[in-house]
Amino acid sequence: MDLQFGSYRLKRAERLLLGPEGPVELSARSFDILAMLLGRPDEVIGKSELFDAVWPGVVVEENTLQVHISALRKTLDPGMIMTVHGRGYKYAGPRPALAQASNGAGEPASQTAAEKSHKPSIAVLPFDNMSGDPEQGYFSDGITEDIIAELGRFKEFLVIARNSSFQFRGKANDVAEVAKRLGVQYVVEGSVRKIGNRVRVTVQLIDAASTAHVWGEHYDRELTDIFAIQDEITQMIAARLARQARTAIASYTRARPTDNMSAYDFYLRALQLAATYDTVREAEPFLRQAVRLDPRFAAAHAMLGFVESIKFYWTNSDHDYLHAGLEMAKTALQLDPDEAYGHLAAGFALLYLHRFKQAEISLDRAVALNPNDPFILSIRALLLNYTSRPEEGLREIHEAQRRDPFALGWYEDFRGLILTTAGRYREATACYAKMETMTSWSLAYLTICHFELGEIKQAQDTLAKLKAIWPELGIDEIADNEVGYFEDPAVCNRYGAILKSVNARMT
Structure with a gap:
């Protein structure tokens, strides 16, 4: 069951932490550490026991544990995680209590106002290239990407990824319509002019609902100041959104890259x-x-x-x-x-x-x-899948696609793979049907889906397409290459056996 402690709620089944402002970004290891501390609130848990439970069979440096403890302390209210010197760590906040699973009306009782609330969400549209030279487009694009990446470091915000925001490049965009299509509250627009060793950047932050300008600025500086400009833009945007996020944005200046x-x-x-x-x-x-x-x-x-x-x-x-x-x-x-x-x-x-x-x-x-980079989230989703946690992987893919809603092909590919692992074969085939171009691994998993659904002819047709990609390889090598990346060898063996079975029926 869920655990309620102070203004926080630990949803153990969903591996989710809810705070006063809604879902809290927390790594899988940090979640495990917190769950362990909350499960034994009256005890000091030694470092070695935490290592054994959270990193079983893996040798990691002691500062790795300290990094996760530090992350928890930044996330939770002050004083909730106590260091007992020479012994380990102890939970020291309000006593955890079991929470009710539902409210009797079909809606989970845990779906409080905090859970329903959302982070401030923002899209940075590609800055216009005002240099007069189309070949300089990479520079204005790069400045935009850098600002997206730096905003993405703030876990308090939801930031739309480059691939989706760049769908609106070079168009006379209606801010309200863009915001609606991307599902965001705020939009950033700007332009870049690079001439010789000078750079001119203009930027404005717009509240999409009212189309009001929340903040705007104009920079005209030496090219070597471009990193300082980007940092200032990031900080000013973060500061303007901080009040809605109800969080203090610490002074943040990155090292010059x-x-x-x-x-x-x-x-x-x-x-x-x-x-x-x-x-x-x-x-x-x-x-x-x-x-x-x-x-x-x-x-x-x-x-x-x-x-x-x-x-x-x-x-x-x-x-x-x-x-x-x-x-x-x-x-x-x-x-x-x-x-x-x-x-x-x-x-x-x-x-x-x-x-x-x-x-x-x-x-x-x-x-x-x-926490806002959709590709990082997607690769972690694959890790969760390959380590027999497909449902967690699906949630991670959902979070990635929320931040990059226009990258449909990529996500359908990954989602199809993970749904196959979860045994949700019909849903997986629906994902693959949306893809314009099938990768070799997606053909392998689609073959498995058809076989599991009893669709042998479709399985054979799909495997034929996969074999055409690797004509120099035998079926054993194809199986190893495409479905041999699970931590549990039994999964690899089962999927490999299916591909070989379908292949045998073709000969």
């Missing part, structure tokens, strides 16, 4: 290419130029690590790309331990190297650093 503006220029070009599945590999030469010009450019190393790892998808599951990507991610994190995409790149590589516990630590950290 690079002092080399040429390296930053290459990085912005790479960001534009990395935004879509079809062009992500084309980002590599620009990223390599960026790290060559500035070997300490952590964000460029991180993105390069991810691009290197994702080559694994386009090859015959060549693990060398994963190992190389992991090393690049480690370089990024040595330069900046708080680089979210460094943790994403590490988590992605570790996931497909079957190092699931380490992958979860990396992806939890990536989400904690940028």
Whole structure:
């Protein structure tokens, strides 16, 4: 049952924490630690016991536990988590009590005003390129993406991702209509003019309901000041929304990502290419130029690590790309331990190297650093799926799509995979039916769905399409490549056996 403690509610079945303002962002490990402390409110729980329960069978550094305890203290009211020096940690807030499951009217009693409330939601539309040179579009796009990413670090807000907000590029947009289509309360518009070593940025924050200007500013500075401009824009927007979020926005200024503006220029070009599945590999030469010009450019190393790892998808599951990507991610994190995409790149590589516990630590950290990035949420959804938690994975995919509602193909692919694991085969086939282009792994899981539904002819037709993608591989290799990434080997064996059974009926 749910646990009520003070103004918070721990929904154990849903693995959800509700606070005074609604759902609270919490990593899976932090949730487990909190649940353990609340379950034994009169006891001091030792660090070793927490490690054994939350990271079973995994050796992790002690500061990993401290990071999660610190995250809980920032999330909860002061004094709720107590350190008992030399012994461990203890819950010290209002005594937890079991909460009623329903209110007798068919609606969960836990659906309080806090649960029904929503975070302030915002979309940053692509800034107009006012330089007079269409080739400079990557620069204004990059500035927009950077502001989206920085706003995404504030867990108090829901921020729409780049792919969806960029659907409105170059259009005479009605702010109210844009807000309605994206499901947000606030919209940011702006423009960028880059001429030589000068940059001019204008920006305005608009309340979509009233179309009133909440805040606006005009910047005319040296190009080297672009990071300070972005930080100021982020801070001013966050400050304007903080009152509605009822949270204090701490002074936040990121470290300057690079002092080399040429390296930053290459990085912005790479960001534009990395935004879509079809062009992500084309980002590599620009990223390599960026790290060559500035070997300490952590964000460029991180993105390069991810691009290197994702080559694994386009090859015959060549693990060398994963190992190389992991090393690049480690370089990024040595330069900046708080680089979210460094943790994403590490988590992605570790996931497909079957190092699931380490992958979860990396992806939890990536989400904690940028809880609004839909791709980070999506990769963690895959981790949850591959570790036999498909229902949690579906909730994560829902959160990702809420932040990027126009990226339908990508999410239907992932959702179909996870629904297959959950045994919801008919729903999975409906997801795959929405996809214009099927990936090899989606064909594998669609084959499984048809087989489980007794649709043998459809299963054979789908498997034939998959075999045409990998004509040089036998069915055993295809099975290993497409369905061999679950932590539980029994799942891999069962799915592999289905593909082989369908193949045998074709010959």
